[in-house]
Amino acid sequence: MKIIDKLFGHYNDESVIEYTLVNDSGMSVSCLNYGCTITKILVPDRNGKIENVVLGFENFGDYLDLSPYFGSVVGRVAGRIKHAEFELDGEVYRLTANEVPNHLHGGKKGFNSVIWKTECIEAENAVGLKFFYHSPNGEEGYPGNLDTTIIYLLNNQNELSITYEARTDQKTIVNLTNHSYFNLSGDLKRDCSEHILQLESERFLELGLDKIPTGKMIDSSNTPFDFKHGHLLKSGMKSSHPQNVLAGNGYDHPLLFTKKGENTVVLSEKESGRTLLVTTDQPCVVLYTGNHLEGPYSISGVRARNHLGVCLETQGLPDAINQPNFPSIVLNPKEVYSATTKYRFFSNTIGV
Numbered sequence: 001m002k003i004i005d006k007l008f009g010h011y012n013d014e015s016v017i018e019y020t021l022v023n024d025s026g027m028s029v030s031c032l033n034y035g036c037t038i039t040k041i042l043v044p045d046r047n048g049k050i051e052n053v054v055l056g057f058e059n060f061g062d063y064l065d066l067s068p069y070f071g072s073v074v075g076r077v078a079g080r081i082k083h084a085e086f087e088l089d090g091e092v093y094r095l096t097a098n099e100v101p102n103h104l105h106g107g108k109k110g111f112n113s114v115i116w117k118t119e120c121i122e123a124e125n126a127v128g129l130k131f132f133y134h135s136p137n138g139e140e141g142y143p144g145n146l147d148t149t150i151i152y153l154l155n156n157q158n159e160l161s162i163t164y165e166a167r168t169d170q171k172t173i174v175n176l177t178n179h180s181y182f183n184l185s186g187d188l189k190r191d192c193s194e195h196i197l198q199l200e201s202e203r204f205l206e207l208g209l210d211k212i213p214t215g216k217m218i219d220s221s222n223t224p225f226d227f228k229h230g231h232l233l234k235s236g237m238k239s240s241h242p243q244n245v246l247a248g249n250g251y252d253h254p255l256l257f258t259k260k261g262e263n264t265v266v267l268s269e270k271e272s273g274r275t276l277l278v279t280t281d282q283p284c285v286v287l288y289t290g291n292h293l294e295g296p297y298s299i300s301g302v303r304a305r306n307h308l309g310v311c312l313e314t315q316g317l318p319d320a321i322n323q324p325n326f327p328s329i330v331l332n333p334k335e336v337y338s339a340t341t342k343y344r345f346f347s348n349t350i351g352v
């Protein structure tokens with residue numbers, strides 16, 4: 001196993017480095033110290049052909065100009081916060097309204113667009129990176145100095161684990177995730193509509209027109225949101241269910257895991273034979289099928305089009321701070337925010 005690094009660009013006079021973690025089984029993961037951004041994940045298909053299975057750019061400038069959070073960590077709070085404000089202990093906090101009038105994915109200078117202090121990890125059974133960022137009190141409107149450590153570890157079982165930890169000196173809110181867009185066909189040969197998704201979830205959050213949860217939890221049975229037995233993502237893209245239409249013909253929804261504790265999400269693509277098994281300790285996964293990716297630009301040589309990738313954003317519930325019935329995302333001083341999600345790749349279809 002090894003780690004290779006190379007200069008990828010410059011940002012505010014700082015060097016942007018691309019680190020590539022390579023294991024002994026033919027898998028590699030490349031990522032930047034900018035936003036902990038995963039630029040590439042190379043994994044074998046059923047014939048052993050090694051190809052890229054995430055959306056990313058070749059040039060750093062494209063990340064600054066075009067990226068809809070490709071591969072990056074999002075925070076302090078993932079998703080949208082209604083009216084870019086919330087109340088904590090009687091105090092109202094105003095956040096950056098970067099999707100007017102709401103706050104999206106941590107604001108203008110979110111965790112996706114800062115340089116993280118980075119250290120390489122070379123352990124016996126894994127290689128990895130430890131990222132650290134100090135977010136000062138008041139950054140993007142959030143209270144408290146927040147120190148966040150994120151660890152990416154790749155092992156020889158073709159598993160990438162992401163562990164998040166954060167500490168604050170003042171009561172605040174935290175909800176972190178990774179925003180990789182997966183495309184298991186390899187090198188973007190096909191889009192994600194032919195991917196099959198399977199997970200144990202009986203309810204999803206209804207979204208309003210602003211794509212923010214209304215507070216209502218909808219029963220998924222007999223809807224395209226019922227993935228218990230696994231089905232093609234295409235069914236939600238073609239569906240006339242008002243929630244699929246509202247999302248821009250597809251999904252942009254928090255799916256709530258049925259059980260507490262550890263849960264799994266299985267994504268597979270028949271033609272390549274590749275399967276991704278996601279294991280998380282988070283209460284929901286925001287399923288986003290890249291409904292607005294289309295644009296006059298290219299992604300690794302492929303013209304940007306809708307549904308070219310699918311995000312599986314494991315996290316706490318979006319806008320939880322404004323919804324008293326959602327599990328809390330408040331972090332107090334002396335507490336540690338911690339979350340783990342693992343992504344294991346197989347070159348054959350398992351389970352579904």
Ligand code: FUC
Pocket residue numbers: 068069079211252286288292311313
């Ligand atoms: C996802 C979605 C949003 C947005 C963004 C780029 O997380 O929830 O709607 O388009 O990514």
